[in-house]
Amino acid sequence: MLTMIEAGAPYGIATAADGAIWFTLAHQGCVGRLVPGEEPVIHRLDPADGLPTVITPGPGGAMWFTEYKGGRISRITTDGQLTVHEATTPYGITAGPDGAMWFTQIEAGKIGRIGADGALTAFEVPVEGGMPSFITAGPDDALWFTLNQGNAIGRISLAGEITVHPLPTEGAAPVGITLGPDDALWFVEIGAGQVGRIDTTGKITEHPLPDRAARPHAIITGPGGALWFTQWAADRVGRITVDGTIEEHALPSVPGRDGDQGKGEPHGLTVGPDGAVWVALEAGALARLG
Numbered sequence: 001m002l003t004m005i006e007a008g009a010p011y012g013i014a015t016a017a018d019g020a021i022w023f024t025l026a027h028q029g030c031v032g033r034l035v036p037g038e039e040p041v042i043h044r045l046d047p048a049d050g051l052p053t054v055i056t057p058g059p060g061g062a063m064w065f066t067e068y069k070g071g072r073i074s075r076i077t078t079d080g081q082l083t084v085h086e087a088t089t090p091y092g093i094t095a096g097p098d099g100a101m102w103f104t105q106i107e108a109g110k111i112g113r114i115g116a117d118g119a120l121t122a123f124e125v126p127v128e129g130g131m132p133s134f135i136t137a138g139p140d141d142a143l144w145f146t147l148n149q150g151n152a153i154g155r156i157s158l159a160g161e162i163t164v165h166p167l168p169t170e171g172a173a174p175v176g177i178t179l180g181p182d183d184a185l186w187f188v189e190i191g192a193g194q195v196g197r198i199d200t201t202g203k204i205t206e207h208p209l210p211d212r213a214a215r216p217h218a219i220i221t222g223p224g225g226a227l228w229f230t231q232w233a234a235d236r237v238g239r240i241t242v243d244g245t246i247e248e249h250a251l252p253s254v255p256g257r258d259g260d261q262g263k264g265e266p267h268g269l270t271v272g273p274d275g276a277v278w279v280a281l282e283a284g285a286l287a288r289l290g
Contacts, residue, residue, distance in 0.1 A: 001252075001287070001288040002252055002254065002281075002285045002286070002287055002288075003034065003040070003285060003286040003287075003288070004254075004255070004284060004285050005023075005025065005032065005040065005284055005285060005286065006284075008025040008028050008030065008032070008042070008284060009025055009026050009027045009028060009282045009283070009284060010023045010024065010025060010026075010032075010267070010268075010280035010281060010282060010284070010285070010286055011023075011024045011025070011026040011052070011053055011054075011267045011268060011280055011282055012024040012026075012052070012053055012054045012055040012065065012267070012268040012280060013055065013267075013268040013269060013270045013278060013279070013280040013286065014055045014056050014057055014063065014268070014270050015057070015270045015271060015272055015273060015278075016033075016057055016061065016063055016078075017057060017061045018061060018078065019035070019272075019273030020033050020034065020035050020078070020273075021033070021034045021035075021036070021270065021272055021273075021278055021286070022034075022055050022063045022065075022076075023055065023268075023280050023286060024052035024053060024054070024055050024065055024280075025042070025052065026051050026052060026053060026282070027051070028044075028048065029044065029045045029047070029048025029049055029050055029051075029052065030042050030043060030044050030045060030048070030052070031043045031045065031052055031055065031063075031065060031076060033078070034286065036272065036273065036274065036288075041080075043076065043080045045067070045070075045074075045082075047070065049069065049070065050067030050068070050069050050070020050071070050072055051067060051068045051069035051070065052065050052066070052067050052068075052070075053065070053066050053067070053068050053091055054066050054091060054092050054093050054134070054268070055093075055268075056093050056094055056095065057095065058075065058095050058101055059095060059099055059116070061077075061078070062075050062076060062077050062078075063075070063076050064076075064093055064095075064101050065093070066087075066090035066091055066092070066093050066103060067090070068089055068090060068091050068106065071086055071087060071088055071089065071090070072084050072085065072086060072087070072090070073085045073086075073087050073090050073093065073101070073103060073112075073114065083118075085114055085118065085120060087103065087105060087112055087120065087122075088105050088107065088108040088110075089105050089106050089107035089108055090103050090104065090105055090106075090112065091103070091104050091105070091106040091132075091133055091134075092104040092106075092132070092133055092134040092135040092145065092146075093135065094135050094136050094137055094143065095137065096113070096137055096143055096158070097137055097141050097158070098158050099115075099116050100113050100114060100115045100116065101113070101114045102114075102135055102137075102143045102156075103135065104132035104133055104134070104135050104145055105122065105132065106131050106132060106133060106148075107131070108122075109124065109125050109127070109128070109129070109130055109131070109132065110122045110123060110124055110125060110132070111123045111125060111132060111135070111143070111145065111154075111156050111160075111162070121160070123156060123160040123162060125147070125150075125154060125162060125164075126162060126164065127147055127150035127152065127154075127164055129149055129150070130147040130148075130149055130150025130152065130154075131147060131148040131149040131150065132145050132146070132147055132148075132150075132154065133145070133146045133147070133148040133174070133175050133176075134146050134175060134176045134177045134187075134218070135177070136177050136178050136179055136185065137179060138155070138179060138185060138200065139179060139183040139200065140200050141157075141158060142155050142156060142157050142158065143155070143156050144156075144177060144179075144185045144198075145177065146174035146175055146176070146177050146187055147164070147174070148173050148174060148175060148190075149173070150164070151166060151167050151169075151170065151171065151172055151173070151174070152164045152165055152166045152167055152174075153165045153167065153174065153177070153185065153187060153196075153198050153204070163202075165198060165202045165204065167189070167196065167204060167206075168204060168206065169189065169192045169194065169206060171191045171192060172189035172191050172192040172194065172196070172206075173189060173190050173191030173192070174187045174188065174189050174190070174196065175187075175188055175189075175190045175216075175217055175218070176188045176216070176217055176218035176219040176229065176230075177219065178219050178220050178221055178227070179221065180197070180221055180227055180242065181221050181225045181226075181227075181242060182242045183199075183200075184197050184198060184199045184200070184242075185197070185198050185199075186219055186221075186227050186240075187219065188216035188217065188218070188219045188229050189206070189216065190215045190216055190217055190232070192206075192208075192212065193208065193209045193211065193212030193213060193214055193215070193216065194206045194207060194208050194209060194212075194216075195207045195209065195216065195219070195227070195229060195238070195240050195246075205244075207240060207244045207246065209231070209238065209246065210246065210248065211231070211234055211248075213233060213234070214231035214232075214233055214234035214236065214238075215231065215232045215233035215234070216229050216230065216231050216232070216238065217229075217230045217231075217232045217266070217267055217268075218230050218267060218268050218269055220269055220270060220271065220277075221271075222239070222271055222277050223271060223275050223276075223277070225241075225242070226239050226240060226241045226242070227239070227240050227241075227242075228269060228277050229269075230266035230267060230268070230269055230279060231248070231266070232265060232266060232267065234248075235250070235251050235263045235264050235265075235266065236248050236249060236250055236251060236266075237249045237251060237266065237269065237277065237279060237289060249289060251264045251266060251279065251281065251287055252264070252287055254281055254283040254284055254285045263283060264279075264281035264282075264283050264285065264287065265281060265282035265283045266279050266280065266281055266282075266287075267280050267281075267282055268280040272288065274288075276288050276289055276290040277289045277290065
């Protein structure tokens with residue numbers, strides 16, 4: 001099932017505590033809210049050239065999102081009220097176990113933290129040019145993040161202590177990362193066409209995809225105790241079990257602006273209020289699988 005987003009390019013997507021689905025429209029400078037079965041509500045940002053990317057739920061039922069180009073991190077309430085914080089090149093963002101919001105600064109090479117009082121702290125990542133990308137809370141009262149150009153997975157404690165775990169595959173270029181159902185961290189390697197797993201001891205396992213050129217982008221824990229991930233170049237969504245069994249699911253074609261059927265360009269994905277997997281298709285739609 002497709003929900004078309006008129007003149008929009010969905011990129012990040014996440015489900016709020018109230019069951020609504022929120023998404024970013026990267027190239028339009030907007031954030032949208034969708035209650036399944038209803039028309040989406042679009043909030044235009046001002047200025048609108050900030051390139052909103054990753055969105056995630058935060059404390060108190062609000063959503064948080066990054067504007068990579070605009071250098072802003074924003075909190076948005078259900079009715080569209082914004083609180084804005086400035087930060088250099090923010091990209092990934094997640095709620096931490098300490099009630100703060102933690103985020104990556106992809107070009108600045110830092111991990112940032114916004115406390116409940118709005119205070120901002122930044123921690124330097126000890127990998128020059130590493131480009132910290134996605135970030136997620138781990139099972140160990142720490143945050144885990146990918147280093148896209150550092151070819152590594154990082155861990156930062158709540159006190160700001162950083163440990164870096166190099167990946168065995170050169171040029172893996174990890175992007176998405178999430179906490180798996182087995183209390184390990186699972187990530188995707190867009191450069192190598194693999195799904196990786198790292199446990200809290202630092203042990204890494206990599207699972208090659210059937211199509212190594214699929215360019216996996218984002219990953220989440222989904223229904224059935226498995227993990228789901230987008231394959232941007234292949235226009236598919238993959239499913240991997242904790243024992244490494246991989247399935248692939250084709251995405252529906254998105255009608256082009258001229259009526260032709262085109263590639264969906266899947267980026268973010270989330271488990272919706274109905275338990276189904278929803279995918280943000282940059283070609284102009286949200287797809288529900290199942």
